[in-house]
Amino acid sequence: MFFIIITLQLVYCLMDFNPIHQTSSQEQHWISLQNKLDSTKAVNPKQEYKEYSYNPNFISDFKAYKLGMTLPQINRLRAFRELNKFANSPEEFQAVTGISDSLLEAMAPNFKFPDWVNNPRSSSYPKSKWKEFPKKETLKILDINQASKEDLMKVFGIGDAISDRILKQKEIFGGFVSMDQMTDIWGLTPEVIAEIDKYFIIESLTKIKKxxxxxxxxxxxxxxxxxxxxxxxxxxxxxxxxxxxxxxxxxxxxxxxxxxxxxxxxxxxx
CATH class of the missing domain: 1.10.150.280 (AF1531-like domain)
Known part of the structure; x- marks a missing residue:
């Protein structure tokens, strides 16, 4: 009995009871690829990527986060842009976002602002290209009974047909005696009558046939x-x-x- 116990203990200590793991062909393929990657890193420990210039006002959230900006800093930039405002220098960008000096130093070399920011006096359009609109003619106050068709048509809302109606009505009466008579003319809205009252008056009734x-x-x-x-x-x-x-x-x-x-x-x- 003693001999059996000793034998079993020796077997337990000396034998490996763990399951045998067999490496599949797929695992062997991935291991070989990993070895190639490791050897490539050993030759080129750091791969360099070309940085392109960009306007920091329109930087995407993903790129800003990738460059090291925090979420509150990104939110401040977004809120600033929603006000239709722009940062026109690295210093303004830092003031708006609150990024650190070290991060600004890393980002600023790639900042690209519009040409007019750097050359405010220059313009991409020749002066002769700008269209100058004629100034609105200032209407003088006239006697409605002396007004011509052209005078009437200068008033906003009076066209060819309505001006003819006004002149026809004046002819029927032999002249207007009150600006209230404009309400009798078909097609004149209260808004247009109000415009007429701004520029025309009744100066005299001496020529009115009674x-x-x-x-x-x-x-x-x-x-x-x-x-x-x-x-x-x-x-x-x-x-x-x-x-x-x-x-x-x-x-x-x-x-x-x-x-x-x-x-x-x-x-x-x-």
């Missing part, structure tokens, strides 16, 4: 823009029954356009 409301016949009254046959007839009837019409009597005449009374009165004689 109608004598106490002597004019129904036919003569009917030729006036604001009077149609029924109103003209009511005017003649009213004065035949009440005598001469005064300005304060106009609102008592049946059918009289009271909303235009102030304008109509300026065309009448009493």
């Amino acid at each position: 109608i004598n409301i106490n002597t004019a016949s129904i036919k003569e009254l009917g030729q006036f823009y604001y009077f149609k046959y029924p109103i003209s007839k009511n005017i003649v009837t009213y004065r035949s029954m009440n005598g001469d019409i005064k300005i304060e009597d106009l609102s008592n005449i049946k059918g009289f356009p009271v909303d235009k009374l102030k304008i109509i009165a300026l065309y009448l004689e009493f």
